[in-house]
Amino acid sequence: xxxxxxxxxxxxxxxxxxxxxxxxxxxxxxxxxxxxxxxxxxxxxxxxxxxxxxxxxxxxxxxxxxxxxxxxxxxxxxxxxxxxxxxxxxxxxxxxxxxxxxxxxxxxxxxxxxxxxxxxxxxxxxxxxxxxxxxxxxxxxxxxxxxxxxxxxxxxxxxxxxxxxxxxxxxxxxxxxxxxxxxxxxxxxxxxxxxxxxxxxxxxxxxxxxxxxxxxxxxxxxxxxxxxxxxxxxxxxxxxxxxxxxxxxxxxxxxxxxxxxxxxxxxxxxxxxxxxxxxxxxxxxxxxxxxxxxxxxxxxxxxxxxxxxxxxxxxxxxxxxxxxxxxxxxxxxxxxxxxxxxxxxxxxxxxxxxxxxxxxxxxxxxxxxxxxxxxxxxxxxxxxxxxxxxxxxxxxxxxxxxxxxxxxxxxxxxxxxxxxxx
Amino acid sequence: xxxxxxxxxxxxxxxxxxxxxxxxxxxxxxxxxxxxxxxxxxxxxxxxxxxxxxxxxxxxxxxxxxxxxxxxxxxxxxxxxxxxxxxxxxxxxxxxxxxxxxxxxxxxxxxxxxxxxxxxxxxxxxxxxxxxxxxxxxxxxxxxxxxxxxxxxxxxxxxxxxxxxxxxxxxxxxxxxxxxxxxxxxxxxxxxxxxxxxxxxxxxxxxxxxxxxxxxxxxxxxxxxxxxxxxxxxxxxxxxxxxxxxxxxxxxxxxxxxxxxxxxxxxxxxxxxxxxxxxxxxxxxxxxxxxxxxxxxxxxxxxxxxxxxxxxxxxxxxxxxxxxxxxxxxxxxxxxxxxxxxxxxxxxxxxxxxxxxxxxxxxxxxxxxxxxxxxxxxxxxxxxxxxxxxxxxxxxxxxxxxxxxxxxxxxxxxxxxxxxxx
Numbered sequence: 139x140x141x142x143x144x145x146x147x148x149x150x151x152x153x154x155x156x157x158x159x160x161x162x163x164x165x166x167x168x169x170x171x172x173x174x175x176x177x178x179x180x181x182x183x184x185x186x187x188x189x190x191x192x193x194x195x196x197x198x199x200x201x202x203x204x205x206x207x208x209x210x211x212x213x214x215x216x217x218x219x220x221x222x223x224x225x226x227x228x229x230x231x232x233x234x235x236x237x238x239x240x241x242x243x244x245x246x247x248x249x250x251x252x253x254x255x256x257x258x259x260x261x262x263x264x265x266x267x268x269x270x271x272x273x274x275x276x277x278x279x280x281x282x283x284x285x286x287x288x289x290x291x292x293x294x295x296x297x298x299x300x301x302x303x304x305x306x307x308x309x310x311x312x313x314x315x316x317x318x319x320x321x322x323x324x325x326x327x328x329x330x331x332x333x334x335x336x337x338x339x340x341x342x343x344x345x346x347x348x349x350x351x352x353x354x355x356x357x358x359x360x361x362x363x364x365x366x367x368x369x370x371x372x373x374x375x376x377x378x379x380x381x382x383x384x385x386x387x388x389x390x391x392x393x394x395x396x397x398x399x400x401x402x403x404x405x406x407x408x409x410x411x412x413x414x415x416x417x418x419x420x421x422x423x424x425x426x427x428x429x430x431x432x433x434x435x436x437x438x439x440x441x442x443x444x445x446x447x448x449x450x451x452x453x454x455x456x457x458x459x460x461x462x463x464x465x466x467x468x469x470x471x472x473x474x475x476x477x478x479x480x481x482x483x484x485x486x487x488x489x490x491x492x493x494x495x496x497x498x499x500x501x502x503x504x505x506x507x508x509x510x511x512x513x514x515x516x517x518x519x520x521x522x523x524x525x526x527x528x529x530x531x532x533x534x535x536x537x538x539x540x541x542x543x544x545x546x547x548x549x550x551x552x553x554x555x556x557x558x559x560x
Numbered sequence: 561x562x563x564x565x566x567x568x569x570x571x572x573x574x575x576x577x578x579x580x581x582x583x584x585x586x587x588x589x590x591x592x593x594x595x596x597x598x599x600x601x602x603x604x605x606x607x608x609x610x611x612x613x614x615x616x617x618x619x620x621x622x623x624x625x626x627x628x629x630x631x632x633x634x635x636x637x638x639x640x641x642x643x644x645x646x647x648x649x650x651x652x653x654x655x656x657x658x659x660x661x662x663x664x665x666x667x668x669x670x671x672x673x674x675x676x677x678x679x680x681x682x683x684x685x686x687x688x689x690x691x692x693x694x695x696x697x698x699x700x701x702x703x704x705x706x707x708x709x710x711x712x713x714x715x716x717x718x719x720x721x722x723x724x725x726x727x728x729x730x731x732x733x734x735x736x737x738x739x740x741x742x743x744x745x746x747x748x749x750x751x752x753x754x755x756x757x758x759x760x761x762x763x764x765x766x767x768x769x770x771x772x773x774x775x776x777x778x779x780x781x782x783x784x785x786x787x788x789x790x791x792x793x794x795x796x797x798x799x800x801x802x803x804x805x806x807x808x809x810x811x812x813x814x815x816x817x818x819x820x821x822x823x824x825x826x827x828x829x830x831x832x833x834x835x836x837x838x839x840x841x842x843x844x845x846x847x848x849x850x851x852x853x854x855x856x857x858x859x860x861x862x863x864x865x866x867x868x869x870x871x872x873x874x875x876x877x878x879x880x881x882x883x884x885x886x887x888x889x890x891x892x893x894x895x896x897x898x899x900x901x902x903x904x905x906x907x908x909x910x911x912x913x914x915x916x917x918x919x920x921x922x923x924x925x926x927x928x929x930x931x932x933x934x935x936x937x938x939x940x941x942x943x944x945x946x947x948x949x950x951x952x953x954x955x956x957x958x959x960x961x962x963x964x965x966x967x968x969x970x971x972x973x974x975x976x977x978x979x980x981x982x
Contacts, residue, residue, distance in 0.1 A: 162922060241944070247933055249943060254925070256955055339955060360956040381978035388980035499973050500584060503676070511669055511976025520981070521671060521972070522663070533678055533761060533969040534782040535957040547955040550943070551921050554933025556803040558810035559942070 142322035143330055146285075149318040150337040153258045153283035156315035161255050161281050163312065165232040168279055171310035172228035175275060176221040178306040179299075183217050189298035190267065197291050205395075209266050210292055220271045223525045227275045230524045233542045234281045237551075248553040253546050255281035257339040260331055262287045262353055264345030267295040272525050273342060274303050274317050280545040283316045285338065287331060289345070290323045297321060328353075335359040340545075342527055362540060365505075365531025366455050367397030367483035369513045372472040372498070374489035375408035381510055382488040383416050388512040389486070391424045394459045397529060398484050398506075398516040401455055402462040404472045410465045411437055418442045426459045433465035453479035469494050473501055480504060482531045484513035505531055505538035564744035565752055568707075571740040572759040575680045575705035578737035583677050583703050585734065587654040590701055593732035594650035597697060598643040600728040601721075605639050611720035612689065619713050627817075631688050632714055642693045645947045649697045652946045655964045656703045659973075670975040675968050677703035679761040682753055684709045684775055686767030689717040694947050695764060696725050696739050702967040705738045707760065709753060711767070712745045719743060750775075757781040762967075764949055784962060787953025788877050789819030789905035791935045794894040794920070796911035797830035803932055804910040805838050810934040811908070813846045816881045819951060820906050820928075820938040823877055824884040826894045832887045833859055840864045848881045855887035875901035891916050895923055902926060904953045906935035927953055927960035 179186070190212040197210055233253050240250035259282045263269040270286055277284035288296035300319035308314055320327065332341065335358040342362045343353035350363045371389055373382045389400035405413055414437045421428060422442055429447040430438060438444045444463075451462040452475070466472045469487075476485050486508035487498040495509040506516045516539060518526025523541025530536045536544040601608070612634040619632055655675050662672035681704045685691040692708055699706035710718035722741035730736055742749065754763065757780040764784045765775035772785050793811055795804045811822035827835055836859045840850060844864055851869040852860060860866045866885075873884040874897070888894045891909075898907050908930035909920040917931040928938045938961060940948020945963025952958045958966035 158923075158925075161925075243942075243944065247937065257925075360954075378978070384978060384980050392981055495975075499975075503583075503679075504971065506972040506974060508974045509976060511974055511979040512981050514981040515669065515974060515979070516972075520665075522665065532782075537969055538972045547959055549926065550928040550938075550960045552928060552930045552933055552937060553917075553921075554931060556800070556806060557933040557937070558806050559814055559934050559936040 139324060139326060142324045142327050145322055146320060146327055146330055149320065150258065150285060150334055152315035153285050153318045154337050156313040157255070157257045157283040159313040160283055160316050161234070163281060165234075167311045168232065168281070169228045171278060171307040171312045172224050172275055174306035174310045175271075175303050176224040176228070178302045179217050179221040179224065179271070182302050183214055186217060186295065186298045186302060187212060187214070189294035193292055193294045202291070206265060210295070212267060212295060216268070220268055224271065224275050226519075227279050227524045227542075230279065230542060232279065233546050238548075245557050246555060247557050250551050251548040252551050253543075253548050256545060256547050258283045258285065258337060259545065260285045260287065260334075260338040260341045262328055262331065262341065262343050262345075262349065264289040264349060265291045267292045267299055269344050270296045270299040270319075271303065273344070273527065274300070276525055276527055276542060276545060278307060278312065278316065280542045282545055283318070285318045285320065285331070287320045287328065293321075293323060329356065332357040344528060360535070362527060362530065362536060362544065363532065364397070364528030365483060366481045367399070367529070367531070368401050368453050368455050368479060368481040369398060369484045369486075370402045370404055370476050370480060371400050371486045371488065371513065372404040372466075372469075372476070373406060373409065373413055374469060374487055374491060374494050375406040376491040376494065377406075377409065377413070377488040378490055379409065379413050379416060382413060383420060385486070385488055385510065385512050386417050387420045387424070389514055390421065390426055390461050391459070392512070392514055395457050397455065398513050399457070400461060400513060402452065402464065402479070404464050404466050404475060405434070406472075407433070407465050407467050410434065414438055414463070415441060418444070421461065424459065426461055429460065429462045431464040434463040453481075455481070469497065473498070476502055476504075483529065484508065484516040486511065486513050505529065561746060561748060564746045564749050567744055568742060568749055568752055571742065572680065572707060572756055574737035575707050575740045576759050578735040579677070579679045579705040581735040582705055582738050583656070585703060587656075589733045590654065590703070591650045593700060593729040593734045594646055594697055596728035596732045597693075597725050598646040598650070600724045601639050601643040601646065601693070604724050605636055608639060608717065608720045608724060609634060609636070611716035615714055615716045624713065628687060632717070634689060634717060638690070642690055646693065646697050648941075649701050649946050649964075652701065652964060654701065655968050660970075667979050668977060669979050672973050673970040674973045675965070675970050678967060678969050680705045680707065680759055681967065682707045682709070682756075682760040682763045684750055684753065684763065684765050684767075684771065686711040686771060687713050689714045689721055691766050692718045692721040692741075693725065695766070695949065696722070698947060698949055698964060698967060700729060700734065700738065702964045704967055705740070707740045707742065707753070709742045709750065715743075715745055751778065754779040766950060782957070784949060784952065784958060784966065785954065786819070786950030787905060788903045789821070789951070789953070790823050790875055790877050790901060790903040791820060791906045791908075792824045792826055792894075792898050792902055793822050793908045793910065793935065794826040794888075794891075794898070795828060795831065795835055796891060796909055796913060796916050797828040798913040798916065799828075799831065799835070799910040800912055801831065801835050801838060804835060805842060807908070807910055807932065807934050808839050809842045809846070811936055812843065812848055812883050813881070814934070814936055817879050819877065820935050821879070822883060822935060824874065824886065824901070826886050826888050826897060827856070828894075829855070829887050829889050832856065836860055836885070837863060840866070843883065846881065848883055851882065851884045853886040856885040859887075875903075877903070891919065895920070898924055898926075905951065906930065906938040908933065908935050927951065
């Protein structure tokens with residue numbers, strides 16, 4: 139264990155040192171580094187794919203399931219897509235140096251807030267190797283050094299990616315030490331990392347609920363965590379039913395395994411008899427399993443294969459082609475249900491009623507609130523933030539999709555001409 | 561103990577419920593409530609001063625020192641000053657509802673971030689009763705409910721102030737439950753409070769280092785903490801010495817017991833022989849105890865009563881009329897010293913050299929960085945934020961003086977017309 143701890147400490151120290159220079163690195167150098175990385179991801183795909191093949195073979199032999207294997211797998215096309223994401227990050231405005239709340243005080247002091255990097259960011263993640271690229275390029279662009287700790291299953295893939303990133307970045311003038319990859323797979327090492335608040339300014343956990351919880355509970359530094367998404371779409375009595383079908387279909391089916399997918403559909407009783415068969419028909423075609431409350435069941439059971447919802451279906455993140463369905467009698471009932479069962483991620487109302495729309499936006503306490511659109515849009519890329527660090531359901535510091543700005547802090551800059559406090 | 565826990569739980573529940581209505585309370589109602597509070601602080605000064613007299617008598621009898629007694633003491637003039645601060649908060653713009661980063665995406669989605677309250681804020685503080693007024697009015701203006709847990713010594717004073725605030729606020733239409741004051745003085749209750757992350761969205765500790773540390777280490781929810789201020793003023797070789805004397809004098813003497821007061825003076829060797837006697841003369845008149853490094857000692861010892869600095873003098877927050885003095889040979893040496901010993905609070909350079917000024921602002925990693933001004937300006941009121949919640953030396957969420965905006969979060973509001981994700 140001690141060699142692993144020594145490795146960690148030495149890499150953290152090097153990252154800290156690099157972070158001081160990174161904070162003042164010109165935007166052009168950072169962008170050049172990102173374009174170099176993008177280029178290398180394709181020009182050096184051989185070494186990455188070779189490493190990934192070994193990871194995949196070992197995982198397969200170890201009995202990893204299809205879905206997990208697919209998350210682990212890298213292909214030429216996937217590397218190209220990753221390179222494209224990196225180019226997008228390069229094209230985004232540099233958050234560092236942005237000045238806000240600037241003004242001249244009556245005593246002549248010029249005061250402003252200036253955006254600066256956080257310093258050193260630690261990332262702890264599970265099997266998807268693309269996180270190595272996502273996090274390190276976002277950290278680089280935002281002027282932060284990064285310490286990467288990936289999952290054991292993807293060790294070779296992550297190490298190969300980190301090597302490509304590090305070399306491409308340094309070739310462009312990024313200080314050595316800015317991108318650190320922890321080679322040791324000792325589990326206990328994570329606990330050490332979580333106690334290094336003197337060196338690591340922020341921890342980003344990316345992975346399953348268990349990992350996020352473990353990190354949140356044990357970290358001594360702030361944590362930027364992606365939260366569970368229990369997402370509702372409420373179809374109001376005044377909804378345009380065609381839109382309501384398209385949106386609920388998209389929210390559930392377009393990519394059911396992610397946090398912003400629909401989990402529960404709430405339908406106003408005035409339109410339930412018309413609307414439910416319409417959406418059920420589409421969902422049934424797509425293979426969506428429907429867990430209905432009593433009233434929804436009554437409407438659907440004769441024409442569709444539906445199940446009865448149990449109490450556990452409310453407030454559950456399915457991450458699969460399953461939807462809970464409930465009939466409500468009012469917007470208020472929908473709001474209460476969402477307050478009780480939502481996880482503060484993404485919530486939508488489908489309505490043509492202006493006041494209902496405004497009330498929903500105002501009263502639902504969630505990271506993202508929608509009118510007449512699919513909750514699937516909750517995403518850094520879709521929101522124009524570039525590649526995202528994750529989607530936060532906490533309220534402190536960052537909420538919803540977290541991009542470059544969320545990896546920074548600010549300092550107050552005060553320029554005087556001899557002012558003293560009276 | 562159980563009755564105290566029950567009281568806490570019931571008050572927290574009531575605060576949570578009130579917070580939902582508070583979040584949507586019109587600005588005029590909140591301002592009206594604040595003006596009512598200001599009015600009541602003077603019109604009902606009798607009951608507050610009576611309560612305070614009992615606290616002070618008991619504290620005196622218990623052997624409380626002069627400085628602490630002065631912090632506990634309320635007077636008619638102090639209440640008037642508090643009322644004036646509350647009027648200032650009323651006059652500040654309402655942070656809630658502020659919209660930023662609004663834009664229309666290519667697919668027609670209208671997207672924006674909208675500022676919203678955090679919810680329920682817990683405050684844990686020590687003997688100064690003015691915190692009761694400061695925190696509760698800042699919470700009210702920012703749409704948050706508040707649970708106040710003050711120090712035992714100020715119990716009667718705090719309870720009287722909280723009663724005045726609560727009644728004045730409710731008379732203006734603030735929902736019942738928005739301002740909660742915990743009457744029990746059981747010490748263990750704080751630990752319960754720190755575990756209530758489901759109800760309390762943020763904890764603000766205000767008091768000594770020990771309290772802040774205890775809260776930071778045990779709280780399960782985010783903490784907005786004021787940090788220790790180890791503040792340096794560096795007098796560069798090109799400094800205007802007259803300004804440098806006025807600023808260092810002000811930073812040390814104007815109010816030595818606070819976090820933004822000067823702790824260490826760094827002086828460039830080129831001007832040390834001219835400058836040090838000038839500032840030492842003024843400081844000596846004000847009774848400042850000077851702890852000098854070897855070179856400063858050599859310059860000053862024949863004409864001034866100075867002491868030799870020990871290693872503990874560097875990086876120490878004196879909170880008293882004591883200053884450490886060190887001669888450095890370059891801006892770089894000053895920057896290194898500040899990086900090593902500063903606490904990331906407020907740091908100043910006195911210089912007429914433009915490049916030195918810019919380098920200092922860029923390279924010093926602190927909440928507030930100054931050129932040619934006293935670090936004593938680090939203050940919410942001075943920065944135009946109104947009464948402040950504290951001064952943060954952490955980097956996450958808020959840095960430096962924390963005012964209304966720092967008590968809020970935001971949500972993403974997305975208005976569509978049927979968009980689905982392709």
